Amino acid sequence: MAKYLMLKHYRSSSIPGDRPFAPMDQWTPEEVDAHIKYMYDFQDKLRETGEFVDAQALSPEGTFVRYDGPGRPPVTDGPFPETKDLIAGWMVVDVDSYQRALDLAGELSASPGRHGEPISEWLEVRPFLTSPPTVTE
Amino acid sequence: MTSGVDDAALRELVPAVLSVLVRRGADFATAEDAVQEALLAALATWSSEPPADPRAWLVTVAWRKFLDLVRSDVARRNREERLLAEPPSGPTENADDTLALYFLCAHPSLTSASAVALTLRAVGGLTTRQIAAAYLVPEATMAQRISRAKRTVAEARLGDLGDLREVLLTLYLVFNEGHSGDVDLAAEAIRLTRQLARVADDPEVDGLLALMLLHHARRDARLGADGGLIPLAAQDRTRWRTELITEGVDLLQAALVRDALGPYQAQAAIAALHADAPTVEETDWTQIVEWYDELLGLTDTPVVRLNRAVAIGQANGPRAGLVALADVEQTVPRYAAAAAFLHERDGDLETAARLYVQAAASAPNLAERDHLTREAARLHHLMPGR
Numbered sequence: 001m002a003k004y005l006m007l008k009h010y011r012s013s014s015i016p017g018d019r020p021f022a023p024m025d026q027w028t029p030e031e032v033d034a035h036i037k038y039m040y041d042f043q044d045k046l047r048e049t050g051e052f053v054d055a056q057a058l059s060p061e062g063t064f065v066r067y068d069g070p071g072r073p074p075v076t077d078g079p080f081p082e083t084k085d086l087i088a089g090w091m092v093v094d095v096d097s098y099q100r101a102l103d104l105a106g107e108l109s110a111s112p113g114r115h116g117e118p119i120s121e122w123l124e125v126r127p128f129l130t131s132p133p134t135v136t137e
Numbered sequence: 138m139t140s141g142v143d144d145a146a147l148r149e150l151v152p153a154v155l156s157v158l159v160r161r162g163a164d165f166a167t168a169e170d171a172v173q174e175a176l177l178a179a180l181a182t183w184s185s186e187p188p189a190d191p192r193a194w195l196v197t198v199a200w201r202k203f204l205d206l207v208r209s210d211v212a213r214r215n216r217e218e219r220l221l222a223e224p225p226s227g228p229t230e231n232a233d234d235t236l237a238l239y240f241l242c243a244h245p246s247l248t249s250a251s252a253v254a255l256t257l258r259a260v261g262g263l264t265t266r267q268i269a270a271a272y273l274v275p276e277a278t279m280a281q282r283i284s285r286a287k288r289t290v291a292e293a294r295l296g297d298l299g300d301l302r303e304v305l306l307t308l309y310l311v312f313n314e315g316h317s318g319d320v321d322l323a324a325e326a327i328r329l330t331r332q333l334a335r336v337a338d339d340p341e342v343d344g345l346l347a348l349m350l351l352h353h354a355r356r357d358a359r360l361g362a363d364g365g366l367i368p369l370a371a372q373d374r375t376r377w378r379t380e381l382i383t384e385g386v387d388l389l390q391a392a393l394v395r396d397a398l399g400p401y402q403a404q405a406a407i408a409a410l411h412a413d414a415p416t417v418e419e420t421d422w423t424q425i426v427e428w429y430d431e432l433l434g435l436t437d438t439p440v441v442r443l444n445r446a447v448a449i450g451q452a453n454g455p456r457a458g459l460v461a462l463a464d465v466e467q468t469v470p471r472y473a474a475a476a477a478f479l480h481e482r483d484g485d486l487e488t489a490a491r492l493y494v495q496a497a498a499s500a501p502n503l504a505e506r507d508h509l510t511r512e513a514a515r516l517h518h519l520m521p522g523r
Contacts (some may be wrong), residue, residue, distance in 0.1 A: 001250040001272070050251075050282030053274050094274050096248050132322060132366055132504045133313045134352050137407060137445055 003053060003094045003128040004101040006108060010088040010121065027114045035119075038111040046093060046104070057089035094129075101125050141184035145328060147191070148262035152332070154195045155259060156234030159295045163203050165241065166287040169259045171203035176262055235260075236336040240299020244290045245309040251286035252307045258283055261329055262321060269321045301337060305345050305401065308333070312349050323353055340392035344402030347392065350385035351408035354378040366504035370417040372507075382412045403432040404414065422452035439469035447475050455483035470501055474509055481516065490516035 024032055046052035064077040091108070095101050107125045113119035147195045149173060158168035175198040179191075188194035242256040252274075257263045263271075269279035312326035330346045356374040361367050406428045414420035429445035441467045450458020460477040465472060477492035493513035500506035 003273070035358050047277060048281055050278050050285055052278050094250075094272070094278070097252060123345075127501075128505065129500070130502045131314070132502045135309075135348070135404070135408075137369065137411065137447075 001094050001096060002098070002101075002130070003092055004098075005124075005128065006101070006105050006125045007124040007126065008088045008090060008092045008121070010086050010126060022114050023114075031112070031114055031116065034112050034116065039108075042108055042111075043091070046091075051095050051100075051104075053092035053094050055089070055091040058087060060086055060088070066067050088096065098127070101127075142180050143179075147179055147183075149181050149328075150192050150195055151176070151193060151262035152235040152238045152260055153233065155238060157196050157294070158199055158203055160234065161200070164291070165259075165295060166198075166284075167206050167289060168203055169287065171199045172205055172262070173258070173264065174202040175199035177264075203275055214268045233336060234295060236509055237296045237299070239304045239333055239337075240297070240301075241290055241293060241302040242286075243299065243304055244293055245287055245300055246289050246293075249307065249310055251282055251289065252303065253310055254279060254282045255286040255290075256307050256329070257311065257325070260332075261325055263325070267320045271316065271322055272314070279337050301339055301341070304333065304337075305341060309345060309401075312352075323349070323356065326407065327353060340395045340397050341399040341401050343388045343392040344399060344405050347385040347389040348405040348408055350381045350388070351405060354381035354385065354412065364504070364509050369411060374409065374415065377412065382409075385409065386412070387500065394453065398435065400432060400433065400436045403428055403435060407432075420451070422448055439466045441470060443469050443475050450479045450482065455479045459483065469497075471496070471505075474505075477509075477512070486516050487518050490520065 024035070027035070043052060043055055062078060065074050068075040093101060093104055094102065102125060105125050109121050109123050110118040111121075154175070155168055155172045158171060159165055171194070175195050178198050179195060183191075193242050204403050238260050239256070242259050243252045254268055257268050257271075258265065259392070265280050265283060266276050266282075269276040272279065308330050311322050311329070327346070327349050330342065330349060334342045334346050354377050355369075355372065357378070358372040358374065359367055384404065386409050387411055389402065392402050393406070394493065407425055410421050410425050410428070425448045426445065429441065429448055432441050433445060443462070446458050446461035446465055448458075449461045459476075462472075462476060462479060465475075473492045473496035477489045477496055480486075480492060481489035490513050493509050493516065497506050497509035497513060500509055
């Protein structure tokens with residue numbers, strides 16, 4: 001088993017010809033409900049299969065922070081409302097194969113949007129680094 | 138365990154107790170839950186009231202728990218009446234189904250992750266919480282994994298002939314899982330393999346147990362004070378545990394005499410040759426290469442080819458190692474690290490440094506990435522003009 005992070009950037013495809021998806025506030029309330037239900041059902045299914053590890057949603061507004069020398073408070077910057085790459089949240093799964101992680105991400109990306117059509121948003125799938133195995137030679 | 142009860146000794150009784158319940162007619166899934174409840178009861182009471190016969194105590198309590206579980210399930214009313222009508226007794230109470238339990242928990246219909254979870258619970262007697270913590274997943278996720286695994290094997294009968302290779306792979310995976318936490322998975326894998334070796338007559342079981350012991354002997358020397366990985370060549374060999382090495386070598390020698398070589402015996406032989414060497418320079422690399430040739434004949438995988446190329450580099454010089462490496466798929470994990478090592482020994486620091494950087498970027502775990510990054514930094518520092 002290996003753990004994968006499925007990162008939701010809320011970014012539609014940048015490939016020319018891909019449709020951008022409409023912001024959620026322009027959907028009907030029923031379409032919003034259907035989208036949210038899809039997300040919860042997806043998580044429930046992963047719990048049932050024993051593959052669920054974690055899912056979190058993030059507030060869109062963040063603050064950048066850095067060290068600013070001894071005895072001084074950290075410098076903060078932001079919020080950056082114009083940030084192009086908005087990380088909206090993530091899901092962590094523990095699955096048998098990389099292919100399974102890709103399949104699940106594809107399924108999550110198919111969540112319904114406006115007119116019930118799949119939003120086909122890009123998800124980033126990244127493997128967790130693990131602990132080293134005992135037997136290596 | 139904090140209760141003062143010898144946890145490992147208690148869990149040693151699990152397969153026998155579970156076997157008795159199943160032989161009395163209990164279904165495996167419910168019987169397994171009942172045994173878990175009996176274990177909890179034992180942990181709660183044994184420190185103040187240790188039983189004269191722990192196994193009999195567990196059987197009695199587990200059977201009572203089983204009846205409670207069945208009674209609480211209205212749908213099973215008929216079965217309950219049948220069970221209560223046939224009080225169990227007789228010689229079956231002492232039959233040893235331990236091996237059959239291993240087979241069931243590593244049933245070929247299970248994924249390896251499910252087989253691992255079920256084995257740790259039903260054979261090992263670990264709680265779902267402990268298994269979940271060891272594999273860093275939520276308890277509910279692990280509970281689902283185990284109950285699905287039980288459903289998958291529900292149709293299989295305890296006693297059906299199983300596949301020993303699946304059992305060995307399951308135990309190997311438990312051992313090789315590097316996580317350390319509340320439960321020492323390596324020690325648990327050794328305990329379970331030892332128990333298996335008592336009931337299964339196959340030199341590969343002893344080969345696997347030897348392999349585990351020989352690697353476990355080096356564990357303290359593998360990790361630095363900061364938790365960093367210390368490669369074999371840099372380990373303080375005085376910290377290797379000689380009693381484990383002796384036991385592993387004895388087991389291996391007895392297994393090899395039976396002349397049924399398998400991949401675990403071959404890997405154990407390689408580990409034994411490392412264990413036998415006072416320094417990395419005094420390692421018998423020629424013999425190690427010979428064992429890799431054997432291993433290649435038994436299981437031709439890119440990982441074996443990669444490790445063989447490194448060993449050839451040590452036995453016959455880095456050029457020979459690089460020639461052997463040319464036959465290995467570049468996509469195999471740790472290819473860049475092996476290539477970096479051989480190029481450095483060949484004197485090509487520039488290439489080695491570049492490959493170490495590449496290897497660090499693709500390292501599958503943090504300890505290796507840190508180690509490879511340090512190697513790259515070391516070479517960059519050695520090279521003039523930087």
